[in-house]
Amino acid sequence: MLDRHDRAARRARLRLIGIGVVTGAVVAAGGVALLHGLDDGDDPKPNAAPTATATASPGPTSSPSPSATRTLTPNTAKPAHLPKPAGQKDGASIGFPRYGYGPMAAAVYHLDELSVLDDDMVRRQLTVITAKGSEDSIDKAVSEVRKLREQVGLPPSGGTPAGMTITTTVDAAQAWALNSDGSVITVWMHYSRTATLPKGGPDDSPLRNQLANMILQWEDGDWKITTDPKWTAKKGDPMPYNPDSPASAKDGWLVVIRD
Structure with a gap:
């Protein structure tokens, strides 16, 4: 028989999996939001950030090589190797590079780390x-x-109930600059989330094919989450992610790998 703590953990897991909660509060406060319920994305996509390159120009040869003529998809294009943070503070990774895949890495790490059920941890x-x-x-x-x-x-x-674990796995992302100097970046992430109970074994009903958005601003030597309406109104709206779709690669989706 489950004790009271296990029953609370089970209810939490069912809630998380059943209705697709993503870092509850972060929808409003941390800059992360599910695709459903977002405002419309009719505005054209802003300038691509340096992290969103998914294609390459063929070399100056008379006939292109097989790799150059191959149709690029997120699965066949070069993946984005995300740099590690320099450290951690109060449960959050800090110290991401200013350029390259720095902002994309910050978004991925933050989405993974932000607590779903611990109110004190989320605040810190x-x-x-x-x-x-x-x-x-x-x-x-x-x-x-x-x-x-x-x-x-x-x-x-x-x-979080003792023994309950919630794991987020981002498999692809795209990033776009929202201003001319690239100091504000919108990052879209495609991810899955699993939750396990103290005695419940592996998750048999994980969240799949979820989309989250985070807008980051370069401030005081690191990437910080901004909810400034000036930027959230420009966050853009990506096309659905498909790892085998040339259209997804053209849209800027990249497979992400943590270095």
Whole structure:
């Protein structure tokens, strides 16, 4: 028989998997949002950031090589090797490179690390990685996590149920600059999420084919999450990700690998 703690953990898992919750509060506060429910993306996509290159020009030979003529898809194009952060502070990775795949790496690490059910942890993480001017989003994040906790039968404040693990795996991403100097980047991520219980074994109903967006601003030597409406209104809207689709590669989707 499950004890009270295990029952709360099971309800939390079912809630997370059943309705597709993604870092509850982060939808409003941390700059991460599910594709469903976003505002329309009718504006043209902004300038591509240096991280979004998915094709290459053929060399100056009379006949292109097989690799040059091959139709590029995310699976056949060169993957994006994401640099490691320089360190961690209060549960959040910090110290990502300014250029190259730095902003994409920051988004991927933050999506993976942000707590779903621990309100205190979410506050500490977002305090570290939130840009100036977006601090009010932190309180909104904490409030949303507390609401989620109550919905799954947990006390409003507290940590993740003991033994419960939630794992996020980003397999592809694309990044675009929202301003002329590339200091504000919108990153879209395609990912899956699994949750396991203390005694429940592997997840038999994981989230698949999820999309999340994060807008990052270069500030004080690192990439910080911004929810400034000036930038969120320009975040763009990617086409659906398909690892075997030339259209996905042309749109900027890249397979991501953590170095």
